[in-house]
Amino acid sequence: MSIVLSRREFIRVSAAIGGGMALEFSLPGVARAFPGAPIGEINAWIVIHPDDRVVIRIARSEMGQGTLTALAQLVAEELDCDWAKVDTEFASPNEHIRRNRVWGSMSTGGSMGVRSSQDTVRRAGASAREMLIGAAAARWQVSASECSAANGLVTHRPTGRMLRYGELAAEAAKLAPPKEVSLRDPAAWKIAGKSLQRLDIPDKVLGRPVFGVDVALPGMLHASIAQCPVFGGRLRHVDSQAAEAMRGVRKVIRREGFVAVVADSWWRANEALKKLRIDWDHRGNGQANNETIAAMLGEGLAARNLPEARRVGDAPAALAGAARIVEAEYRSPYLNHATLEPQTCTAWFRSDGFLEVWTSTQNGEASLAAAAEEAGLPLERVEVHKMMLGGGFGRRGGPQDFVRQGVAIASELRGTPVKLMWSRQEDMQHGFYRPASIVRLRAGLDAQGRVVALHTRIACPSILTVLMPGSLGKEGIDFTAVRGFSDMPYAVANQQVDYAMRNGHVPVGFWRAPGQQNSFYRESFIDELALAAGRDPVAYRLAMLEPGDRNRLVLEAVARAAGWGSPLPAGVYRGVAIADGFGSYTAMVAEVSVGAEGNAKVRRIVVAIDSGYVVNPDNCRAQAESNVVYGLGSILYQQNNVRNGRIVETNFHDFRLPRISEMPVVEVVLAPTGGFWGGHGEPAILPLAPAVCNALFAATGRRIRSLPLSDHDLRRV
Amino acid sequence: MLELIVNSRRHSVDVEPEMPLLWVLRDHLGFSGAKYGCGVGICGSCTVLVDGEAVRSCTMPVSAAIGRKVVTIEGLAENGLHRVQQAWIDHQVPQCGYCQTGMIIAAVALLAKVPRPSDEEIDRTMTNLCRCGTYARVRKAIHALAEAPPAAAGKVPEESR
Numbered sequence: 001m002s003i004v005l006s007r008r009e010f011i012r013v014s015a016a017i018g019g020g021m022a023l024e025f026s027l028p029g030v031a032r033a034f035p036g037a038p039i040g041e042i043n044a045w046i047v048i049h050p051d052d053r054v055v056i057r058i059a060r061s062e063m064g065q066g067t068l069t070a071l072a073q074l075v076a077e078e079l080d081c082d083w084a085k086v087d088t089e090f091a092s093p094n095e096h097i098r099r100n101r102v103w104g105s106m107s108t109g110g111s112m113g114v115r116s117s118q119d120t121v122r123r124a125g126a127s128a129r130e131m132l133i134g135a136a137a138a139r140w141q142v143s144a145s146e147c148s149a150a151n152g153l154v155t156h157r158p159t160g161r162m163l164r165y166g167e168l169a170a171e172a173a174k175l176a177p178p179k180e181v182s183l184r185d186p187a188a189w190k191i192a193g194k195s196l197q198r199l200d201i202p203d204k205v206l207g208r209p210v211f212g213v214d215v216a217l218p219g220m221l222h223a224s225i226a227q228c229p230v231f232g233g234r235l236r237h238v239d240s241q242a243a244e245a246m247r248g249v250r251k252v253i254r255r256e257g258f259v260a261v262v263a264d265s266w267w268r269a270n271e272a273l274k275k276l277r278i279d280w281d282h283r284g285n286g287q288a289n290n291e292t293i294a295a296m297l298g299e300g301l302a303a304r305n306l307p308e309a310r311r312v313g314d315a316p317a318a319l320a321g322a323a324r325i326v327e328a329e330y331r332s333p334y335l336n337h338a339t340l341e342p343q344t345c346t347a348w349f350r351s352d353g354f355l356e357v358w359t360s361t362q363n364g365e366a367s368l369a370a371a372a373e374e375a376g377l378p379l380e381r382v383e384v385h386k387m388m389l390g391g392g393f394g395r396r397g398g399p400q401d402f403v404r405q406g407v408a409i410a411s412e413l414r415g416t417p418v419k420l421m422w423s424r425q426e427d428m429q430h431g432f433y434r435p436a437s438i439v440r441l442r443a444g445l446d447a448q449g450r451v452v453a454l455h456t457r458i459a460c461p462s463i464l465t466v467l468m469p470g471s472l473g474k475e476g477i478d479f480t481a482v483r484g485f486s487d488m489p490y491a492v493a494n495q496q497v498d499y500a501m502r503n504g505h506v507p508v509g510f511w512r513a514p515g516q517q518n519s520f521y522r523e524s525f526i527d528e529l530a531l532a533a534g535r536d537p538v539a540y541r542l543a544m545l546e547p548g549d550r551n552r553l554v555l556e557a558v559a560r561a562a563g564w565g566s567p568l569p570a571g572v573y574r575g576v577a578i579a580d581g582f583g584s585y586t587a588m589v590a591e592v593s594v595g596a597e598g599n600a601k602v603r604r605i606v607v608a609i610d611s612g613y614v615v616n617p618d619n620c621r622a623q624a625e626s627n628v629v630y631g632l633g634s635i636l637y638q639q640n641n642v643r644n645g646r647i648v649e650t651n652f653h654d655f656r657l658p659r660i661s662e663m664p665v666v667e668v669v670l671a672p673t674g675g676f677w678g679g680h681g682e683p684a685i686l687p688l689a690p691a692v693c694n695a696l697f698a699a700t701g702r703r704i705r706s707l708p709l710s711d712h713d714l715r716r717v
Numbered sequence: 718m719l720e721l722i723v724n725s726r727r728h729s730v731d732v733e734p735e736m737p738l739l740w741v742l743r744d745h746l747g748f749s750g751a752k753y754g755c756g757v758g759i760c761g762s763c764t765v766l767v768d769g770e771a772v773r774s775c776t777m778p779v780s781a782a783i784g785r786k787v788v789t790i791e792g793l794a795e796n797g798l799h800r801v802q803q804a805w806i807d808h809q810v811p812q813c814g815y816c817q818t819g820m821i822i823a824a825v826a827l828l829a830k831v832p833r834p835s836d837e838e839i840d841r842t843m844t845n846l847c848r849c850g851t852y853a854r855v856r857k858a859i860h861a862l863a864e865a866p867p868a869a870a871g872k873v874p875e876e877s878r
Contacts (some may be wrong), residue, residue, distance in 0.1 A: 202806060206802065207751075209750075222744065342753070658850075660845075663852035663853055
């Protein structure tokens with residue numbers, strides 16, 4: 001049963017990633033029917049205490065992206081309460097199940113946290129406000145139409161009488177929710193739309209124990225884990241004699257895919273883990289390496305009769321008749337998420353048969369389903385405590401491997417809480433990686449240099465096959481592998497996109513802005529075409545975008561803000577790229593310089609984003625800055641190589657993260673045009689790699705067709 | 718038993734002398750503000766002050782901290798917020814926040830030595846890694862602290878040194 005629930009959830013989520021479709025949930029209204037709800041619970045989202053403190057329940061996870069605060073702002077806006085009295089708590093996954101999934105989706109990915117729940121949470125706020133007005137009107141025995149609510153007070157306008165929300169909440173909670181509510185025009189927002197300080201930051205600067213790894217329970221033990229270094233391998237035998245003799249060690253746990261040591265501190269567990277002599281069965285994957293993976297993808301590019309992710313016009317015919325053909329092949333490596341907090345899960349099989357789990361998860365409901373299934377318990381007998389995430393970036397949503405492991409380990413120590421934390425090496429070598437892929441592009445230009453045809457062949461492992469097999473498209477099309485081409489905004493009369501799904505044995509997953517490598521390919525290639533046509537890259541793109549297209553608006557906005565075409569300091573060069581995705585439209589100009597030894601420096605990034613509406617401008621800017629740094633590492637030096645079936649990199653010495661000295665100036669132009677809701681967690685990473693590489697071409701004359709840059713000689717040709 | 722001074726208090730712990738200070742703090746003394754990120758002294762999430770110096774506690778054996786003053790994020794201010802913590806709020810620096818306790822400690826140590834650090838000094842000293850990319854705000858917050866002298870900026874004395 002748990003699997004059915006989570007699958008359905010995954011399908012709904014996947015349907016919305018990238019497509020910009022909002023998820024619809026029914027208005028919360030069943031709160032009063034739920035036994036044990038607090039007295040001031042007006043609906044599932046809002047509890048108001050007698051002292052006017054407003055607790056807003058948040059169903060999504062907080063991993064630094066600011067969703068917790070933004071959702072609270074939207075609720076508070078419609079509720080019209082005093083922001084200073086707002087507190088938040090995460091909605092309980094266990095209660096979620098017992099209340100017939102009253103909070104809708106708990107999934108936090110695809111930059112959907114705000115955009116897919118904004119309607120529901122705003123309605124929850126508006127509904128509660130009307131109920132508070134109704135309670136006041138009943139108390140005063142006047143018509144509700146004579147009353148209004150603002151800033152935590154209901155006022156009877158004719159007499160000026162006032163009641164605080166805290167005085168009314170218990171009575172309001174007993175009323176039936178209104179059948180219809182009207183939502184405020186965003187132009188009139190007072191709490192939403194403002195750069196309010198994030199609610200989770202004070203605890204984080206104080207070092208309070210808010211993360212999954214910070215869980216501390218009486219009698220708790222600690223676990224460190226070793227998984228088969230070759231993906232898909234199994235445990236054959238482990239000699240644990242030396243480990244078990246070490247100080248503090250309580251138990252060595254053996255499972256098909258891992259061995260774990262449980263001890264009284266994590267360091268002792270991990271030291272003992274190093275003393276294990278493990279014999280793994282690699283099950284035929286021990287020979288895989290970069291070359292076999294490249295050969296697998298190359299075979300895909302050459303394959304006949306591939307499924308088509310897009311067909312417009314007749315690309316082969318138009319190519320045959322084109323004045324000029326431009327061809328190129330691009331590729332990308334596997335990439336780990338490398339969340340700074342390693343994967344972690346604390347599990348406690350209580351003596352009463354109930355299982356409690358604490359974890360850093362992007363989907364509390366999926367964690368609940370995974371824990372229940374692993375434990376063999378009904379969902380109602382499991383609770384998941386959602387902790388703050390030390391980074392997510394897509395690692396902690398679909399895959400719940402760490403939850404299953406944590407529960408499996410604790411199941412052998414019933415009655416005792418056990419906290420599992422992966423070492424950095426495990427985290428580096430057991431990710432769900434951004435797929436490695438290869439793409440072959442053939443464009444046909446007419447005599448004026450205009451694109452008349454684009455034929456794209458993509459060979460790429462399928463994320464959906466690993467994590468959401470039910471949401472693959474027809475003929476096994478994985479939209480995360482073809483996006484950017486299958487939904488290209490440029491007006492090209494003849495387009496064909498072929499997809500070769502070639503999976504290999506390396507697990508792949510949703511790495512920030514899944515499919516973002518296609519933006520690198522497409523927007524770099526468009527620059528190649530502009531060069532071939534002898535046109536300016538901005539003008540060339542504008543000529544292919546329909547009037548009124550939001551891609552066009554953000555491109556014009558970024559060109560203005562960056563001073564496209566204006567003189568640059570000596571040695572500095574520009575590049576441009578656009579991308580739409582995750583509900584938003586993004587355009588970027590990068591400025592780079594390259595030293596005499598070929599050392600590239602990204603100096604300045606100007607990015608324009610149209611997300612329709614902006615709930616917290618400062619946080620949206622922070623997300624753009626974040627995307628730039630996250631993407632920068634993958635441009636400069638990050639890659640995960642495969643040798644002997646395993647990932648080569650082990651830690652931050654060979655999988656580097658940018659430092660403060662490498663941080664470019666980032667200027668963010670928020671350009672919301674209204675009428676739709678786009679995301680902010682991922683869009684700004686999409687145009688980054690091509691904007692930087694197009695600038696590098698301007699600087700060096702070298703066209704970068706694979707990343708990272710550390711593989712390339714960047715001295716000027 | 719080993720004697721440690723953490724956040725101005727004496728603690729006795731029964732641990733191996735080679736156990737890194739980080740794990741003594743986190744698992745034996747309950748100071749979970751310092752974080753594990755890499756275990757090899759690269760990322761700086763585990764940064765604490767030892768006699769006023771910013772130290773990667775994941776690679777310092779606890780024996781090396783005996784008799785020295787260890788200050789963690791929990792002990793930075795006796796009450797309320799240290800001025801660096803306040804600046805981190807004012808400039809909305811953290812995102813996920815995992816690296817930020819180490820980042821704040823590193824900034825405290827830097828400002829104690831160099832009250833008005835240049836960009837180059839910040840680049841050289843602030844070697845902590847942040848996966849979310851908060852660097853622009855870290856720099857801004859440090860410069861803002863340099864502009865405001867400690868006495869005027871907050872009520873909290875620099876007792877953390």
